[in-house]
Amino acid sequence: MPINRPLVTDHDFQEAMERQLPVRVFQNDHLINSGATVVRFTDTDVIIQSRVSDLTYYSRRDCEFFEVR
Numbered sequence: 001m002p003i004n005r006p007l008v009t010d011h012d013f014q015e016a017m018e019r020q021l022p023v024r025v026f027q028n029d030h031l032i033n034s035g036a037t038v039v040r041f042t043d044t045d046v047i048i049q050s051r052v053s054d055l056t057y058y059s060r061r062d063c064e065f066f067e068v069r
Contacts, residue, residue, distance in 0.1 A: 007065040013041040016067045023048060026064040033058075035068075 004024065007013055016023060017038040025033040025048065036050035046058050046065060058065075 003069040004066040005069065007038075007067055010041070012067070013038055013046065013065075016065075017041070022068045024066045024068055025058055026066070027058075027062055032063070038065075 005012075007016055007023070017040070020037045022035045023033075023038055024031060025036075025046075033048060033050065033056065036048040036056070038046060039049045039055070040047040041060075044060055046060055046063070048056050048058060050056070
C-alpha cells in the first residue's frame with residue numbers, strides 16, 4: 001500500500017526533487033496529475049515533469065502535492 005506524504009515546505013519539495021519520487025497533485029479535491037516528478041519549484045509554483053518533453057506548472061497556493069512512496 002503506498003504512503004502519501006504531503007509536500008508543504010521548501011524542504012519537502014527539495015527532498016522529493018532530489019529523490020525523484022512520484023508526486024500526486026490535487027486541485028479542488030480532484031486528482032489532476034499522478035506519477036510525475038518535481039523538477040523545479042519556486043515560492044509560487046511547482047514544475048512537474050511526467051515525460052521527456054512534458055512540463056506542467058502548478059500553483060502552490062491552488063494545489064496540494066503529495067509524495068508517493
